[in-house]
Amino acid sequence: xxxxxxxxxxxxxxxxxxxxxxxxxxxxxxxxxxxxxxxxxxxxxxxxxxxxxxxxxxxxxxxxxxxxxxxxxxxxxxxxxxxxxxxxxxxxxxxxxxxxxxxxxxxxxxxxxxxxxxxxxxxxxxxxxxxxxxxxxxxxxxxxxxxxxxxxxxxxxxxxxxxxxxxxxxxxxxxxxxxxxxxxxxxxxxxxxxxxxxxxxxxxxxxxxxxxxxxxxxxxxxxxxxxxxxxxxxxxxxxxxxxxxxxxxxxxxxxxxxxxxxxxxxxxxxxxxxxxxxxxxxxxxxxxxxxxxxx
Amino acid sequence: xxxxxxxxxxxxxxxxxxxxxxxxxxxxxxxxxxxxxxxxxxxxxxxxxxxxxxxxxxxxxxxxxxxxxxxxxxxxxxxxxxxxxxxxxxxxxxxxxxxxxxxxxxxxxxxxxxxxxxxxxxxxxxxxxxxxxxxxxxxxxxxxxxxxxxxxxxxxxxxxxxxxxxxxxxxxxxxxxxxxxxxxxxxxxxxxxxxxxxxxxxxxxxxxxxxxxxxxxxxxxxxxxxxxxxxxxxxxxxxxxxxxxxxxxxx
Numbered sequence: 188x189x190x191x192x193x194x195x196x197x198x199x200x201x202x203x204x205x206x207x208x209x210x211x212x213x214x215x216x217x218x219x220x221x222x223x224x225x226x227x228x229x230x231x232x233x234x235x236x237x238x239x240x241x242x243x244x245x246x247x248x249x250x251x252x253x254x255x256x257x258x259x260x261x262x263x264x265x266x267x268x269x270x271x272x273x274x275x276x277x278x279x280x281x282x283x284x285x286x287x288x289x290x291x292x293x294x295x296x297x298x299x300x301x302x303x304x305x306x307x308x309x310x311x312x313x314x315x316x317x318x319x320x321x322x323x324x325x326x327x328x329x330x331x332x333x334x335x336x337x338x339x340x341x342x343x344x345x346x347x348x349x350x351x352x353x354x355x356x357x358x359x360x361x362x363x364x365x366x367x368x369x370x371x372x373x374x375x376x377x378x379x380x381x382x383x384x385x386x387x388x389x390x391x392x393x394x395x396x397x398x399x400x401x402x403x404x405x406x407x408x409x410x411x412x413x414x415x416x417x418x419x420x421x422x423x424x425x426x427x428x429x430x431x432x433x434x435x436x437x438x439x440x441x442x443x444x445x446x447x448x449x450x451x452x453x454x455x456x457x458x459x460x461x462x463x464x465x466x467x468x469x470x471x472x473x474x475x476x477x478x479x480x481x482x
Numbered sequence: 483x484x485x486x487x488x489x490x491x492x493x494x495x496x497x498x499x500x501x502x503x504x505x506x507x508x509x510x511x512x513x514x515x516x517x518x519x520x521x522x523x524x525x526x527x528x529x530x531x532x533x534x535x536x537x538x539x540x541x542x543x544x545x546x547x548x549x550x551x552x553x554x555x556x557x558x559x560x561x562x563x564x565x566x567x568x569x570x571x572x573x574x575x576x577x578x579x580x581x582x583x584x585x586x587x588x589x590x591x592x593x594x595x596x597x598x599x600x601x602x603x604x605x606x607x608x609x610x611x612x613x614x615x616x617x618x619x620x621x622x623x624x625x626x627x628x629x630x631x632x633x634x635x636x637x638x639x640x641x642x643x644x645x646x647x648x649x650x651x652x653x654x655x656x657x658x659x660x661x662x663x664x665x666x667x668x669x670x671x672x673x674x675x676x677x678x679x680x681x682x683x684x685x686x687x688x689x690x691x692x693x694x695x696x697x698x699x700x701x702x703x704x705x706x707x708x709x710x711x712x713x714x715x716x717x718x719x720x721x722x723x724x725x726x727x728x729x730x731x732x733x
Contacts, residue, residue, distance in 0.1 A: 235578055238730040257582040265578040271571040287487040288579040
């Protein structure tokens with residue numbers, strides 16, 4: 188569906204995207220993960236044909252994103268990161284305006300989404316809160332049943348309840364076979380929606396992860412707490428697993444593969460513990476491998 | 483190349499300002515005609531070489547308010563049509579529909595052109611009606627030339643402002659350059675009329691192609707002057723169109 192080939196756009200001062208390659212298959216929910224300034228919005232800007240690459244190419248359904256953006260947009264829904272509507276109109280007027288531009292007469296889905304997100308469409312956009320504007324923009328992005336949906340920081344401004352509803356909406360659209368590109372720096376929404384995630388750092392692709400690998404990670408980290416220093420010492424003398432002692436605390440973190448779990452339990456049976464807990468392997472942990480604290 | 487939906491929306495967004503400026507300009511123009519009629523019919527001798535109604539109108543309307551009020555409309559609306567929406571980011575919604583950049587800028591440019599044309603037409607027709615109502619002795623051919631000259635001058639300013647709105651992504655730069663150049667020309671032209679020493683300043687402005695006193699005296703090559711003004715409008719508008727088509731949009 189989307190092929191980004193050696194895409195480079197250099198804004199100077201190491202800002203932009205550099206030799207970026209991504210291949211997004213049809214029917215996949217694809218996450219772009221990275222902090223602010225990593226190049227997520229720049230990638231999307233070029234994907235939408237707003238800007239021209241210095242080098243490389245972006246193709247959507249085989250069409251060049253810069254030269255053929257008008258035909259690409261026919262089956263595309265877009266939610267920008269910064270919501271700015273033309274002023275002096277109500278939410279409903281804006282939705283109708285966008286529907287007219289798209290040439291759609293049937294507003295059933297728009298109506299359903301307005302109810303789903305509990306939006307009063309007759310309110311003036313000028314008086315709407317950030318979250319309410321975000322919801323109107325979500326309606327506009329989904330109302331015409333596009334095949335490809337591009338969402339840039341979609342839940343910014345939404346309260347936790349609406350974030351949950353939004354994640355449900357994404358998962359419903361996924362079942363309908365839509366291709367969704369979701370850019371975010373929020374791990375939970377990416378973890379709960381995406382099939383594949385690309386981590387971007389300073390405009391470059393750091394890694395691409397299949398989310399099933401994260402969900403079914405076979406190497407676990409367990410945290411062991413001890414009451415007394417001698418208990419900790421005894422454990423460390425017997426320990427056969429890779430471990431890391433938390434400095435100045437009676438805590439050890441050990442890495443155990445799933446098939447070694449019985450060995451661990453046998454070893455722990457001989458140890459005096461204060462507590463024992465698993466630290467689930469999350470996307471955030473995977474992400475932090477590539478983004479040190481200095482970033 | 484043209485979208486009715488965008489045209490209607492643009493009209494709705496700018497109609498109030500257009501009505502206010504058109505009403506104010508028309509009111510001032512017709513009030514000035516009444517004042518000039520009172521002055522000439524009272525038998526008072528006008529100052530300097532102002533011997534007829536059109537010459538008096540030149541000093542009171544065509545050189546000042548007649549240029550300035552429509553210019554304010556042009557500066558504000560040109561900026562609203564492109565640069566303001568790029569700056570705010572609201573254009574992202576429109577440009578991710580099937581609407582192409584070419585359709586958007588052509589439709590909005592056409593709106594600007596038609597709205598100025600309608601404003602000038604109303605101004606001309608009401609002025610002409612007032613002359614006839616007051617039975618004033620005005621050469622309508624000369625009056626027509628003056629009004630067309632004013633129209634061509636405003637269109638040339640529209641070309642400048644449409645270009646700056648298409649080129650710049652920031653409202654401040656679009657208005658700064660657009661209004662700065664247009665109002666700068668207006669001010670230089672006004673200064674040049676104060677003393678003969680400052681007369682050469684007029685040569686730096688587009689206003690040199692719209693000199694009412696030379697039109698009245700029959701000394702102006704109106705066809706050439708107005709062609710230059712219209713060419714400026716067409717060339718700058720096309721240039722703005724081309725730049726907007728190809729530029730990187732920070733949306």
